[in-house]
Amino acid sequence: MSTPVTEPANERTLNFIEEIVEADLASGKHKSIITRFPPEPNGYLHIGHAKSICLNFGLAKKYGGKTNLRFDDTNPVKEDTEYVDSIKEDVQWLGFNWANEFYASDYFQQLYDWAMEMIKKGLAYVDDQTQEEIRLTRGTVMNPGKESPYRNRSVEENVDLFTRMKNGEFKDGDKVLRAKIDMGHTNMLMRDPILYRIIHTDHHRTGSTWCIYPMYDYAHGQCDSIENITHSICTLEFDVHRPLYDWFIEKLEIFPSHQYEFARLNLTYTVMSKRKLLELVKNNYVSAWDDPRMPTICGLRRRGYTPESIRLFAEKVGVAKRNNVIDLSLLEWCVREDLNKRANRYMAVLNPVKVVITNYPEDKVEMMDAVNNPEDESAGKRQLPFSREIYIEHDDFMENPPKKYFRLSPGNEVRLKYAYIIKCEEVIKDEPGNIKELRCTYDAETRSGGSSSRSVKGTIHWVSAAQAVPAEVRLFDRLFTEAHMDDIPEDKDYKDYLNTESLQLTKAYLEPSLKELKAGTNVQFERLGYFVADKDSKPEQLVFNRTVTLKDTWAKIASK
């Protein structure tokens, strides 16, 4: 269903992770590579995850390796099957196939056995302190922590206690298993990190089998190791976790997976925090996870973004370790770039003004040839009805035009795309002075495709009034009105900056051939932008979402 994206012609430069991989392959450190995409199933994937997906899967694809999809489901309180399903759907939609579908919970028994091994090696202990006590005795980034009074329990006692933890003899919070490292370590994560906590909550996959659950740090590296992940790629904020990641692997003497960090994606006008996105959904600030304003993969999909455009975007933003904020215009460029080659052109009028062509016969209807896609000849042609009364875009007429206005104005001529050149002879207004109708004449010699050599500066789109199909469109804009979350003042609620108006439906008139368009089909409304037929669209009520506008240089000229 998806054609290959416009891959960059020459790929001379490698990102730093590709360089590492090439070096590892060249030195024989690894014969082939295995990567993994490890989402926690506690929310929907967004454009930031797309970058990670493209990196992990793209890397394996490029170097002939494979990629696992692994759900990091170590916290039953936050996770749900709903999210598992959506994540799988989104990864596939983006165009990637995983070698294996794994779950951290698949490894609970192995992780437990390893924990026992750690205890027996004297590297882990059961701590009875309360959460509060543990927090207080951890110290601060500036000051070392204090050792737990339970730190030096005997191996036998620890084995007994941990076994009983597993058997459900204790309540949530009564005890935890901790690694015995160094309470004075400059890295807070090395100050006897918690390995297991007691949670008497059913897990979406393991049910009530377990009441102790491993923490991220104890689980992640080992899961990578079990799967022989050669390059474990995560975002920058995990770099302080790497010493711990390595510590477990070293102490357990298991496959040495290695973690590499890259900068996560930030986009202007966009919120990328899963927590905040969840809040937007739960509080109904947006209609759902796939609200077309959402930066989620499913939101972008409903908005008409293509997998190719998102992959192209991931390619363009690059991979580095520097914190970044990408301009939304780059994403929009990627969408236009892709859609420009594949979306058929149609005519639609969003804000109509009626035009009566006074010298055109009353009952005549001509069928005009229209090219579906000038970028793609195989897209073919269609026929458009033309008649005496048409609608044109309100913006395409100005009573008192500025100097460089090329479109319709009194006494001026303009080309109706695929039809005739018309001249505005008269403006008819209602009582308050609003333009009601334009009376024009047409030049019968100038029919599109004919022999006339006359040319005018402006070309506008139109639909025949009698045959026009009414529809509704959503003219989405960006999710936030400010350039970035960071630009929203501290004392303001970010929800006040949400674009809510753009969700509203606007009436439109479409050319008749759009009547049967299937939901999810990308089209370009001539001169208006790229649109997509929404999933709610029905033959009796057509609904379109605007994917992205065409670059509107006229608006810039006009605003000068």
Add this chain to the structure above:
RNA sequence: UGUCUUAUGGUGUAAUGGUAGCACAACAGUCUCUGAAUCUGUUUGUCUAGGUUCGAGUCCUAGUAAGACAACCA
């Protein structure tokens, strides 16, 4: 005030001791029956101060700035 990470045009990203390049944005021009796209061109950059070197964006030292870390989240 600790540890770690980072610092190249407006925004991203290359240059691995040897001509600072590419993309987006911006601007100008060219085409065009889409003021789009295409095509051409222009503007704008190595955080600071020292040092090593024939030569430093790159290596060293110091400073500055930004980010991360003190959940029984991931």
